[in-house]
Amino acid sequence: MGAQTSPNRRPFIDLLVEGVEHLGSPICVGLDPVLEKLPEPVRAEHWEPVAAIEAFSTGVIDAVAGIAPVVKLQSACYERYGAAGVRVLEHVAAHARSRGMLVLLDAKRGDIGISAEHYAQAAVGLHANAITVNGYLGPSTIEPYLRAGLGVFVLVRTSNPDSDVVQGVELGDRRSVAGMMGDMVAGIGADWKGERGTLSSVGAVVGATKAADGRMLRERMPDQVFLVPGYGAQGGTQADVRALLRPGPLGAGESGVLVTASRSVIYPTGSEVGGVGIGDSDWGSSVRNAAERLASEIGSITRG
Amino acid sequence: MGAQTSPNRRPFIDLLVEGVEHLGSPICVGLDPVLEKLPEPVRAEHWEPVAAIEAFSTGVIDAVAGIAPVVKLQSACYERYGAAGVRVLEHVAAHARSRGMLVLLDAKRGDIGISAEHYAQAAVGLHANAITVNGYLGPSTIEPYLRAGLGVFVLVRTSNPDSDVVQGVELGDRRSVAGMMGDMVAGIGADWKGERGTLSSVGAVVGATKAADGRMLRERMPDQVFLVPGYGAQGGTQADVRALLRPGPLGAGESGVLVTASRSVIYPTGSEVGGVGIGDSDWGSSVRNAAERLASEIGSITRG
Numbered sequence: 001m002g003a004q005t006s007p008n009r010r011p012f013i014d015l016l017v018e019g020v021e022h023l024g025s026p027i028c029v030g031l032d033p034v035l036e037k038l039p040e041p042v043r044a045e046h047w048e049p050v051a052a053i054e055a056f057s058t059g060v061i062d063a064v065a066g067i068a069p070v071v072k073l074q075s076a077c078y079e080r081y082g083a084a085g086v087r088v089l090e091h092v093a094a095h096a097r098s099r100g101m102l103v104l105l106d107a108k109r110g111d112i113g114i115s116a117e118h119y120a121q122a123a124v125g126l127h128a129n130a131i132t133v134n135g136y137l138g139p140s141t142i143e144p145y146l147r148a149g150l151g152v153f154v155l156v157r158t159s160n161p162d163s164d165v166v167q168g169v170e171l172g173d174r175r176s177v178a179g180m181m182g183d184m185v186a187g188i189g190a191d192w193k194g195e196r197g198t199l200s201s202v203g204a205v206v207g208a209t210k211a212a213d214g215r216m217l218r219e220r221m222p223d224q225v226f227l228v229p230g231y232g233a234q235g236g237t238q239a240d241v242r243a244l245l246r247p248g249p250l251g252a253g254e255s256g257v258l259v260t261a262s263r264s265v266i267y268p269t270g271s272e273v274g275g276v277g278i279g280d281s282d283w284g285s286s287v288r289n290a291a292e293r294l295a296s297e298i299g300s301i302t303r304g
Numbered sequence: 305m306g307a308q309t310s311p312n313r314r315p316f317i318d319l320l321v322e323g324v325e326h327l328g329s330p331i332c333v334g335l336d337p338v339l340e341k342l343p344e345p346v347r348a349e350h351w352e353p354v355a356a357i358e359a360f361s362t363g364v365i366d367a368v369a370g371i372a373p374v375v376k377l378q379s380a381c382y383e384r385y386g387a388a389g390v391r392v393l394e395h396v397a398a399h400a401r402s403r404g405m406l407v408l409l410d411a412k413r414g415d416i417g418i419s420a421e422h423y424a425q426a427a428v429g430l431h432a433n434a435i436t437v438n439g440y441l442g443p444s445t446i447e448p449y450l451r452a453g454l455g456v457f458v459l460v461r462t463s464n465p466d467s468d469v470v471q472g473v474e475l476g477d478r479r480s481v482a483g484m485m486g487d488m489v490a491g492i493g494a495d496w497k498g499e500r501g502t503l504s505s506v507g508a509v510v511g512a513t514k515a516a517d518g519r520m521l522r523e524r525m526p527d528q529v530f531l532v533p534g535y536g537a538q539g540g541t542q543a544d545v546r547a548l549l550r551p552g553p554l555g556a557g558e559s560g561v562l563v564t565a566s567r568s569v570i571y572p573t574g575s576e577v578g579g580v581g582i583g584d585s586d587w588g589s590s591v592r593n594a595a596e597r598l599a600s601e602i603g604s605i606t607r608g
Binding site for chain 2: 032034074076077079080081082083084085086087090108109110111112113114115116118119121122125126134135136137138139140155158160162163164165166167169170171172174177180181184
């Protein structure tokens with residue numbers, strides 16, 4: 001964890017716990033901007049797609065700063081525009097950092113050795129504090145990010161329905177594939193604890209829509225923060241999130257969840273077609289209200 | 305497979321089979337350029353890292369064009385340099401296409417729905433013919449690339465030693481995790497056959513160092529091309545590759561393997577420290593000789 005290569009001198013988990021405790025609710029706003037869904041005023045003002053996406057992204061960050069401690073940037077939505085999109089991604093991440101937010105790069109990278117080191121350096125260069133990682137290639141695909149000073153969230157049980165085809169399969173020892181991945185995550189995470197000696201900088205992605213597996217995964221990963229997609233729009237409920245909490249009461253910072261919402265916050269009044277902002281000049285307020293609603297709902301079940 | 309979004313009007317597998325048949329040997333040269341390993345003349349001429357990497361990459365392509373039908377670009381090595389690196393990646397891929405090579409983007413992407421569609425569009429924009437994909441999130445993480453007109457190679461059994469921790473684990477039904485992934489790949493692949501109705505545009509990554517699993521995986525995936533890393537430098541032998549072939553004789557194009565080598569070709573006389581070209585002004589010839597050696601070795605066991 002050399003200071004030269006690290007974006008933060010302190011472990012990610014400590015920055016996360018403090019950020020959540022400061023704002024009171026463990027939520028994350030997911031930015032996965034798609035041109036066709038952007039508010040009409042943004043598209044009217046910015047003819048070039050990447051310019052519209054940058055303006056929307058920084059606008060969302062301005063709206064949710066002070067409410068959500070973390071912003072999750074969906075790398076694919078920026079990479080789609082090639083080098084120009086990656087430059088926007090860097091600008092957006094820098095803007096989030098300047099607003100006091102932690103940046104989680106949702107890149108789901110997974111590669112070995114030197115390639116993983118390169119991906120880690122790329123993420124550091126993009127101002128990320130943490131990154132989502134795919135562990136199918138084994139433990140050596142995860143450690144390079146930690147050594148570069150990043151927190152990681154390893155894909156364990158994702159919220160999409162057909163993840164069952166792989167992650168839900170039963171092993172010879174009665175664990176599921178997700179349970180096995182969880183055990184691997186817990187094992188690596190033991191070496192990357194924060195200053196309080198409890199929670200780890202190695203977290204896990206566990207969907208709110210997979211709550212039936214949630215209790216099992218919490219038992220296997222007592223010290224992991226679960227990045228929880230699937231709440232709200234995808235059908236996950238407050239009860240589903242509650243099933244993922246560490247045994248408590250512990251307070252929001254130590255609750256062990258980070259609930260992430262994308263469409264329900266960044267397109268708050270919108271449907272799949274059209275989106276929130278069509279004709280809505282005050283889209284920033286709508287985004288802010290949606291983030292406050294999410295913070296309130298999740299805060300009420302994690303306050304301990 | 306709308307023509308508008310497709311980089312090729314014909315299925316990837318047909319382009320691959322024809323490319324291999326034309327040149328006689330199913331090999332792929334992997335470009336994962338690391339600044340410290342570049343030939344001294346390249347570094348002397350190009351002070352800026354991305355410029356040196358671009359010059360080296362295009363030089364390797366010029367050296368192996370006409371020998372290897374496919375070049376594999378390690379995305380991490382370019383992404384490391386942010387937007388500037390992605391621009392170089394695009395230039396390098398375009399150069400390879402202009403030299404008649406197929407471009408395999410080794411990006412190991414894995415995400416769902418709209419995000420996977422965006423990654424697919426990004427790969428098309430980078431002139432890729434095919435992409436490596438991680439299937440841990442399920443079948444829906446694979447199909448968007450195919451619909452965008454790309455071939456895919458799904459990570460099934462990778463060549464790194466610690467892949468055993470995940471991929472080698474036994475399921476309740478006695479398959480391994482890799483075997484299960486192989487079955488999923490074969491299932492998806494059945495819908496994406498080439499013009500000859502045999503081989504599929506859905507391939508699999510199967511390391512030469514995992515040949516003990518190779519026969520089992522070949523039985524599960526009779527119509528998949530295996531992208532085979534691990535030959536040579538990592539210890540895989542001709543016998544290991546032979547174990548991965550489709551039952552034949554079939555000829556190189558239908559053999560069902562695409563053996564990929566990186567360091568042993570692009571740094572042919574080099575060690576881990578220093579690399580080939582330190583002080584070697586004729587590094588291009590060394591690369592060409594190494595590629596010819598690889599083509600000869602693999603050609604001799606796949607010619608049927």
